[in-house]
Amino acid sequence: MPELPEVETVRRGLEPALVGRTVTRLELRRPDLRFPFPPDFRARIEGARVERLERRAKYILAATDRGDTLILHLGMTGRFTIFRADGRVGVPGEFYDTSAAAGTADGPHDHVVFALDDGTRIVYSDHRRFGMMDLERPGESHPMLAELGVEPLGNELNGDYLRAAFTGKSAPLKAALLDQRIIAGLGNIYVCEALFRARLSPKRKAGTIAKRNDPRADDLVRHIRDILAEAILAGGSTLQDYRSAEGTKGEFQQRFLVYDREGEPCQNTGCTAKVKRIVQSGRSTFYCPSCQR
Structure with missing residues (x-):
């Protein structure tokens, strides 16, 4: 989608x-x-x-x-x-x-x-x-x-907002990020990529980055913003069916670091692990089991 x-x-x-x-x-x-x-x-x-x-x-x-x-x-x-x-x-x-x-x-x-x-x-x-x-x-x-949440590219999304939204949440971090009532518009591909950049495991409980002034929430917000902005500049990602209004393909899929790269080497320097795929809430999650904690 x-x-x-x-x-x-x-x-x-x-x-x-x-x-x-x-x-x-x-x-x-x-x-x-x-x-x-x-x-x-x-x-x-x-x-x-x-x-x-x-x-x-x-x-x-x-x-x-x-x-x-x-x-x-x-x-x-x-x-x-x-x-x-x-x-x-x-x-x-x-x-x-x-x-x-x-x-x-x-x-x-x-x-x-x-x-x-x-x-x-x-x-x-x-x-x-x-x-x-x-x-x-x-x-x-x-x-x-x-009932949509804040826009991920708007000023309302910041570390304080994310910490407040995730306080007490035992849901996996990836599932919490995909909750449209918290952040509107985030999807599976870009959540996988943002979590990899932030070196956060998609399986960790969302509440674990919600402590006061926890820098991991600020870091994650920065990566979410960056990856969405980069993807928009690249015209999005073309997997199977998507085309832009002018009919051209998006190009961001060429920059995926983990999404759809199961079994391939981790892209982080010095890491010898391979990208792993698991299923969370019926969706494929791609991550590095060594880098993402």
């Missing part, structure tokens, strides 16, 4: 094409994705101008001049492709059939089309249909956003 850097990369790719534009036509080629579209979805979006495009956790939020916020989630295989009025598509994305690969946007997995007032079409494709689109109306708080 695309994680925060991949979602932020898509948001940045969509922003210049979408913000300030009016949706002249919304084409829904099926009644649902993971969930049904709102009954008045087309009526609320057609004729609306997109004022801002933001990200909250792994959601893309498009605020319109009508006061609505369009909530977009890519699921596992969702992607957007921008078809410009002059015929440019950028680097074509990897689609799931030859008709979509030809740039027609008429493939069986091309489910939603936003036609804009400058002639641009933005096509949402989703092979597995685990993505979703919904509306947050004026004055509402969408339930999927209501």
